[in-house]
Amino acid sequence: MNIFIDNKSGDPIYDQIYTQIKNNIINGVLFEDEPLPSIRNLAKDLRISVITTKRAYDELEKEGFIYTVAGKGCFVAAKNTELLREENLKKIEGHVHEIIKLSASCGLSKQDLMDMFNILYEGE
Secondary structure: OOOOOOOOOOOHHHHHHHHHHHHHHOOOOOOOOOOOOHHHHHHHHHOHHHHHHHHHHHHHHHHHOOEEEOEEEEEEEOOOOHHHHHHHHHHHHHHHHHHHHHHHHHHHOOOHHHHHHHHHHHHH
């Protein structure tokens, strides 16, 4: 598993770690019960604070993406289909908001958008 930290990004480092691990789990790069690097090792590899790495792992655990076994480490949790569905719904909503903004700048009506969506949907 490769994690890249972009120091020029406006996103906090813990959030970059959280997002990349979460995306790897959702996209099937990381599998159920697969061990994650230890908090200390990941911090050392990324040259960041252990506290920052722990915060990312804590967020992942709180969201149900990973679980911790005392003395053993952190592991990828079983995929919760409802959780994954909710994540995808949030992504779709974000895209829809962007579509609405773009359509307003082009002067498209709601009906124009619906027509476009129906044509594209039928083509899939």
